[in-house]
Structure formats: C-alpha cells, structure tokens
Amino acid sequence: MSGIALYHWEPNANSGKPMLALMEKGVSFDSHYIDMLQFDQHKPGYLAINPQGTIPAMTHSGAWGTRVLTESTAIMEYVNEEFAGPALMPADPRDRWRIRWWMKFMDQWLGPSFSMIGWNVFVGPMVRQRDPAELDAAIERIPLPERRVAWRKAISGQFGEAEMAESRRRVALGIGLLEQELGKRAYVGSDQYSLADINIFNSTYSLPLSQPDLAGKDRTPNIMRWLKRVYQREAVQKTWAMGRTDLAHRYSLIMEGID
C-alpha cells in the first residue's frame, strides 16, 4: 500500500494533474470522488481535510502520521520526488526551469481563463436549475471569498462582457504560444514527457471540441500531434476510466479521429 488517498473530481484540470502523475508513477491510491457540482468540496467531511474547500487534496500516511498536501502542481512535484518509477522531471536545470515556467503560465495565466469560460458555459448552467434557496445556502458555505464570488457569477450568469472578452483573448493567444512551443520541442519545455505535459494536457485535451475555431488539425497541428501522443499513454487511459461523467469518453472519440 502506498498510503496515498486522493480527493478529486473528474480527470481534468487541477484534479487530473495528481491523478495522472500517480498513474504514471505506478502508485496505487484510494480514490475519493468529490462531486464539484454537488458542492462536496464544501461539506464538513472534506473541509476537515482541506479547510480551503478546493480540490484536489492528497493525503499520505506512513510512519510520520498523515500529511495533507494541496496545490495540484506542487503535489505532482511531490509525487515525482517521493516515489520510484519513471522520472517526470528531466535532470537538466534549464529544462526543469522551462517546465516550471509553462506550468505557472497554465496555472496562473491561461488556466484561469479556461476556467472562466468553462464555468460560464458548463458549470453555471448545470447547477442553475436547482432550488435557489438551496443554492444560496451552498454558496454561503464556501470558505474562500473569491470562490464565493465565482460561484455566484456562474450560477446567475453574471460574468461581465469585458472579463469574458479578456478570457477569450488569453485563450486564443495561449493556444498560439503552445502551438509554437510544441513546434520547437517534442514535449512542453523539453524533449521528455514531464509534469508540464501532464499539467497542460489536463487543461487542453478538450480544445478540439470546445474551441474548434482555435484548435484543430489545420490550425494547430503541433498541439494535435502532441495531444494524440499523450492520449495514447496507458496512464491516461487508466485515469480517464476513473471519470464518472461522460466527459473523458467524449474526448476520447475526438482523439481517435486524429491521425
């Protein structure tokens, strides 16, 4: 037993990162599915693990007791360093710098724009039909004030035109930069499959479907080649099998269509 328990939602974005990193390392873990659309992440059981009420979180139990780890990208670095198995960071310091740079670019610049769009078109509409009083109570339980604001906007469809336009600008620009990067190197930031690929794959595999005007065989051949190569990894298949919605399955159909 590895002593690892992972609290995650669907295999994508932040939840997908530690799921796939653990799979790549061959580390077995107890999976605790946190249904974000049922607000499981704000319920007392989960808040006892991560008082911030965000996912993912990972616990690692052993002789030292139980460690709680948060921040998905930092969790991946921990998984890579703590366990044997294939190295998910190259040895060269400059490659390592470039990998960390791209992960930050995704986590703090491009990713938030993907999220805003995703919450506007998907998360909000999914949750909106429920009883307003019940939703209000759910929002009141959210620990982080900025997440409370995001949920309110998503549920009432109140993202502003300016902020949505800014998110769309960033998505278009970011996809272009990733396309250029993957024209220079086989993988993101280096010639070796690494944490950067795991990170960015989890936020971009849906692009051919969600942003067909920006990403696809003709517009972004380097991205498509790379998506397919990562998609074919056994660890991705195993990770996607852990999803409970048809999210991952729908994307697998797209991947099969890329040659």
Place this chain on the structure above:
Amino acid sequence: MGAVLYHGEPNGASLTVLAALAEAGAETGGEAALGITCRPIDLLAGERHRIPGLSERVALDMGIEGEGPVLVIDGEAMTESVFLAQYIDELAGGAGLQPADSHAHWEMMMWCRQITERLSPAAALLGNLASSQAEIAAIGAADFAGITASIPSDDLRQRWQALHDGTIDAAQVADSEAKVAQAVARCEGQLADGRDWLMGVYSIADIVTFSWLAGMELLRPEAFAAAPKTTAWLARVQARPAVAAALARATVSEPLRAWAPGPEINRWG
C-alpha cells in the same frame, strides 16, 4: 557566451534572484563559477523590454510576475524569480536553498506559489503607488508611448497604464492591504514554534517572502505591530551575508522602496 542576469534594484523579484545567486555563489566559489554576470537595468525606463540578442523570448514577453529579472542564456530569456532561484540552486548542484526531503520541498513550493500569487501582486501595487507612480506619471508622453509600445503583454502594459493614469481605486488598495496582513499572519503562524526559518531550514521560501514583505514593513508598519516573530525573522534574513550582498548592489539609498509594475491581481479565485 556566458549567462547574463538583467535585474532591477534589489527588491521584490530582482532581490529574490540576486540573493539566491549570492547564496549559491558563496557555496560554489563565486558567481563567476556559475557563469552568470549581473547587469543592472532601469526597469522604469522600460529597459527590460529592449534586451538585445534574444532568440527565444516567450518567457520575457509573457512572464506573469511583471517587471522581474531576466536571465539570458544562449539567447533564451528566462523569467519568474522563484524558478530562477531554483534554477540557480540546481545549476550549482544543490546549493542548499531547497530542502532535500520531498515533503519539505513540497511545502516550500506550495508556500512560494501562494506568496507569489497573493502577496506579490498586493505588495507591488502598494509599493508602486508609494514610489514609482510619481516617476511613471512624470515620463513625457512620447517616451511613455515608446515604453508601452515595447511591452508585448497587454495585461502588463495595462498595469503600467493604470499607474501612469492614476486609475487604481480605493477598493484595490484595501484588498492589497488585507493580503499583506494575511501574509504577515501566515508568517507569524509558521514561526510560532520558535523556528528560525520558515521551512525550518533556510530556503528559497525565506528569500521570496522577505523580498516582497521587507518593503511592506517600511510602508505599512502597522501591519507588523502584532507580529514580533515576523519582524525578528525579517531582520534575521536581512543579516544573512548573501542578502546583504544583494542589497548592496542597489544604486539608490533605499532599495526596499524601489518598485516597478508587478504581477497582476488574481482574476479568478
């Protein structure tokens, strides 16, 4: 060709990298042993956007910490001060700035991420309002247009523009003050068990946190009034020979009051 570190006054992101370099240099027998030459530039004159001889510039053009230092190696521009500090430590073969234990290392990376995501933008906003804003507002129209035209990132350009036009509102200032107070409270909590350094051993977490918080002690002393452990820790960091050496590179009398447009305030919780 050797590597060149282009940096501003030793404060914020520039201080982080200069202090890490001095620390690693001391371990390995001088910065020259790492092949890195330091070159000061005037960030408020827009010099960071006119670095010559770059063949790979995405990290400079799209870096998200604002006007931070740039390390140039073989024409590739490298940015983001925490990762440059890690790079320098790793280039030196492990200069002791990152804990070897994977859990302690995770804690350091998680801490640095949260500092750069929450404290850095807040400190940069307050610092710029107090110091660089007047300087930026005084730049002549033609020169300012030249600077903004040389900045590829729309969002960084907007942060320069907001300082120039004086459009930062009271709510943003209050939010930044709250984030500085939270960072101080967090340090005080971390140091509560009497430890000398944030992660137990001295690490990049101390360097990064000091780099953004030391200037706040000058600007918002009231935020530190109930945090004696944090102020003692700030003094301890400042007394380290490598930090003192980094601060001694200043071309102004009070580098901890020197700021340039920084990272953006988180736009999605």
